[in-house]
Amino acid sequence: MFDINLAPMLAQYYVGDQYRDTGWFGVLFTLMIALFVLFNIARAGKGKDLYIRRIPGLNAIDEAVGRATEMGRPVLMVPGLSDSVNAIVVQALNIFSYVSRIAARFSNPILLCCYNAAIYTVAQEMIRDVYQQEGLGDRFDPDSVRFISDRQFAFAAGVSGLILREQTAATFFLGDFYAESLIFAETANSIGAIQVASSTQPTQTPFFIAACDYVLIGDEFYAASAYLTRAPVLVGSLVGQDWAKLLMMSTIAVGSILGSFLMGPFSQKMISEEKVAGEYKPTKGFDEQPGPRPVKMEDTIIHQLLTPAPKGDVKVKREPDPDAPAPTDAAAPAGGGE
Amino acid sequence: MNLDLLAQAATPPSFWNAPHGSTELWTKIIIAFVVGIAFIFALMAAPHKMRRPVVAFFTFISGLYYVLYYVWPVPVAKEPGTLPLNAAENVGFWLTDALPVVAKFSNVLSGFLLGLGIFSLLRVHGRRLFKMQKDWFFSLVLILSILLMVVVGYWDWYTRLDPKTSSKLQDPANWTSINVARDFVFDGMLQQMDAAMFSLIAFYILSAAYRAFRVRSIEATILLATALIVILSLMGAVEYLWGSGVASMFGFHDTVLADGTKQTAAEAMTAANSFGGNFTLTSIRGWIQSTVQTPSIRAIDWGIGIGALAMGLRLWLSLERTSGGNS
């Protein structure tokens, strides 16, 4: 009874696999979010100043570095344990370049521990830039940005060793942290270092909360550099992200309310046709015999939009390829996908 | 151009491939490499204002693949050895075929960078060793163990190169001393250290909980309370006692069923799908997890997901200051 299948409108045989049934909605939704972000970046670029709420953990940064300077002990930073460079690492490094800028001004030693060579490359680059921008290029010690190990627990051992030997006064753990989060946090805590931490892994946040002074929860981490630098691009994108969240929230709110009314309320509405794998089939009643059954959430439009279930067995007639490879490898048009 | 060119199908010889071990192949490889190096020099000579666009270009192109793969209609029910229906689907064919190839790129590239990391390690520790600074001995240990692992690792790998021997070496009985050595260094030492470090967390969790779980603020109390409920529910014995307690409260008793099987009060309660069933520790935990924990994690996850997507866009289009040329 709720049909929003685009397939018939498009050519029968050539709808992209991902667009079949309600698949198009996912693509649309993603593109919409992208649009929100880009639009707001453009908007902010036009010099429209946008509001950002206060993020407590970040005000602590200056304090932490300041304290390290008083004690003349180094500031230690870890941009997480991502397998390679990705947005999370870059984001962490953005914050760290802010930190090391302050450190550089106070000519306070820094230590940046990298989990793999790619991260090391980016970090070297970015931190040196910071020192050069501050006109302190000669003060930059390449060894202050180090590759420790690309093996999770070797890394953990190495970093905690460093923390204990260098007696770091302030530590920043921002990015992808897994099991080792607590090793770092407790070690640093045991020597009384000020800690600002955040993990993009929800499962690690509680441990940081238990052991660190300031914790950025969830995507406060992503908001951080926008908050610190107020760069239009970042602020704009942050607003766009909020729009996206609002979109998701309203989708769910509206979905729930509509759904509840379609299902009842206070009495069960029945249907006699349900959509199975993109096709409408008569329903089974409680007695497993064909017959009407109560409406479920799965029958509502929004639910079907969010979970496409394209028809399984589709055949498309295509010409055989004259110079097709031998049958044994015909199964492997694209090699093994290691 | 055809993205399929990199794919490993046994396609007939073309400009893009050449028979295994042929001189043709090696000439092509060498030429390609030389061209690549020449390209580097060209870039080095490039004017300053070119830099940002160049980097942005490479970033954009590589991101473009997955975006296209996502939005470009994927061929429906694509069978091997068939021709595309039309131009649009032809592109779809390329994209699908190229996926496993492109998927390798970031691995290979980050692989090539490893040398930088090792260089950093050796520089820090090498200096300490040669200047005989404090802890030089440990730097020596580090460098020696690098060498040890490299030698043993590669040697062992080499012995396994030949498929015949490698299948023979599946069974430890046929191991030569080098295989044993590798096993000793890798399983006996490296992996043991992994496990040791990993299990170290248990100690920290204890001290952290002891220090942090105080009924100070409302937030701390909430944290503590939920944690305790979950922990209790994980203790099967406690759960069991609690369950039977609740069951008897709701008037269920241990019974023997018609077929002679024993049924505990708790099981009876579950079987009866009674209201009391909501008060077993597992149910309470389940309720908390599915009613409060699931949505709160989801909330965090969504924020992070959108953040990643947005950041991804900024990097892909080089809107971020850091990803592109001028800093």
Next chain:
Amino acid sequence: MDPELLLKIKMGVGVLATVGLYSVLYRENKFYRFWEHMFLGLAAGWAIVALWTESLHDDWYVKIVGNAPEAGSTAPTTPGYWAYVLLLPIGIMGYFVFSRKHNWLSRIPIGIILGLWSGQQVQVWFNRYGPQMADSIKPILPTTSSFFRPGTVGMSPTDAAAANSQVYVSDAITNIIFLITLLSAVSYFLFSVEMKNKFLKNMTVLGRMLLMVGFGAIFGSTVMMRFTLLIDRMYFIFIEFLKNGLFGGT
């Protein structure tokens, strides 16, 4: 060497390493430092080995030079695809990071890696979050006036099915709590919305509280694993090594 003895030595070293790394619990000491550096060394060494043997050799080298079929294998000779070699110069660009003049070149390989990653985000986003959104849509109004789901024991399957198909008032309340948690928690992460009005402010506060519930639950269920690993370690030291190893299972 006698394999039995070798095995015992191997375990012994494992135990030593464990004790050495545990010793940091007391304080940072030379023994720990020794094992730490050995750990780092072996790990780095292994990275160098694995780089070729487990990644580049198959994913890159063999693709370039192709390979011949082995005896008894049905696989055909795969030709070499020389174009893969172009990845090497790109990788080399990364090494310019230390050059004062041309360090920008190192941004090219990084840019490519970042580009690929970013593209993937677009590709996977909805697969990951679409179903989650769908699942978060829940009936918030009951379909019946009775408060609790009744016990279904003794009912005919048909009646039981009918009974279970209802949304009871208690279910509705649970769903409402679920939605409140989700929405308030998400609203906690709205950064650009000024929480002027009281309702919104309270909502974010509530959101933070409910997040804490989630964190508590996570902490609880994590404890289990951490302790299990420790127990497993202890099993290795005391049972496998001491009891069964040294004292031959007596």
Next chain:
Amino acid sequence: MAKVERSLGEKLQSLPKPVLYTILILVTSIPQFFPVPLPNKESKSSEDVFNLLTTIPEDQPVLIGSDWTNSTRGESGGLFKSMIRILMRRNIKFAIYTTADPQAPQVAKDVIRLLNEERKANNQKPYEVWTDWVSVGYFANPEGTANSINNNVRAAFADKKSPDAAGAMKPVMDSPVLANVKQVSDFSALVLVTASNTSNVTIERVTKTKLAMMVTGVMGPETQVYYESGQLKGLAIGLKGCYDLETMMAKKWPGKEYVNMDNGAKYYPTLHLALLLLILAVVAGNVGMFMTRKRTVQRGS
């Protein structure tokens, strides 16, 4: 009097770490010498895994992702063993691949070798590599692999080899296990035993077959989300999940020739004591805090 109370209160709040740690070591080691059976109540998600494994058709192979190594053998090892035992009892063929760690395949092989010895000991037919099960091996890139498994599994596994019954290396796809596998939906299920984030990677990309997971306790909560949303058909979490499976196996296969109780039964009792210690520590801390707090109140009044 007040003196004693204060000192006690503050003592309770500040037990020296070494003391805590020593107690923990004792608590986690000593009980292991005296294992005791424990009552248990299976959790729903583990039951689903068990039901899935015990109901899937016997003529279809199962695809197993084995993304764990010895560093998490305490949990993953037990879960993996239980699953393999069930499959072996039902004579279901299986293929094992990994995207997490190059060592994972070897670890998995070792477990299977042990289980085979166990079967021989109980005079059951051992599971032969190549004919009954096959190890596809290690893939360096989780995302790409998951994508191409879902997209075209034959292609994904095409250039992987395994020794056949005679010991000659052959493409895994020629093995009796995978002979009839055209696409991933020809596997009755994909069960992922993982200790790393390959869980998300797989959920995001593999959509064309039943998906079940066995994860470590720490991953429980985040993976629970996908179980709730029905993206996972079953989920066994950590040692509890392991013990759940073992108890359910013991119910289904009570026979002496079946080994049901393993890691779960070995570690679960000790886990109780460890958790108890944690609870006591927390309680002690809070009691101490209240004692001191009371004191200050008294002084204030």
